Amino acid sequence: MSFYWAMGGMIGVRSLGxxxxxQALDPEPSFITIVWMTGFIKLLGALLILMLLVKWRESRIRMILYLIIKITGVLLFLYGSLNFITITLSTVDLLEFQLDSYATFWRLLFWEPFWMFGGIIYFFTINKAK
Structure with a gap:
């Protein structure tokens, strides 16, 4: 989605709110650059998972890969859960967020659970470094 949005696609952008x-309605070049960078960072996450398929001779490489994937999984889960909590708190007027009801709905129903579930899957992708 990041690459699609970086090229000017608008499907789903409103759900981010x-x-x-x-910014997406009238993007500045720096904003487009950031969206492209997020896409490449997400590809880096996929590359880390693909690196699990390599039979590494060096045990340190396997251990480092193991730790990076575990930490990344935890961070993805925390990112989604903290966003979920803050958006939920804004719905009960404990925090002030400038999200309309459409974006709030999609962030709570799809985006934040997506990050939390993705973090769990990422974390459990690898069980141990052999």
């Missing part, structure tokens, strides 16, 4: 949606 807030400043991201406003």
């Amino acid at each position: 807030g400043a991201i949606y406003e």
Whole structure:
């Protein structure tokens, strides 16, 4: 999605809401650069998973890969869960967020659970470094 959005696609952008949606309506070059960078960072995550298929001779490489994947899984889960908590708190007026009801709905129903579930899957992709 990041690459699609970086090329100007608008499907799904409204569901992000807030400043991201406003920036997407009239993007500055720096914003487009950031969206491209997020796409490449996501590809890096896929590359790490693909590296699990390599039979590494050096046990340190396997251990480093193991730790990076475990830490990344935890961070992805925390990212989604903290966003979920803050958006939920904004729905009960304990925090002030500038998200419309459409974006709030999709962030709570899809985007934040997507990151949390993805973090769990990423974490459990590898069980141990052999």
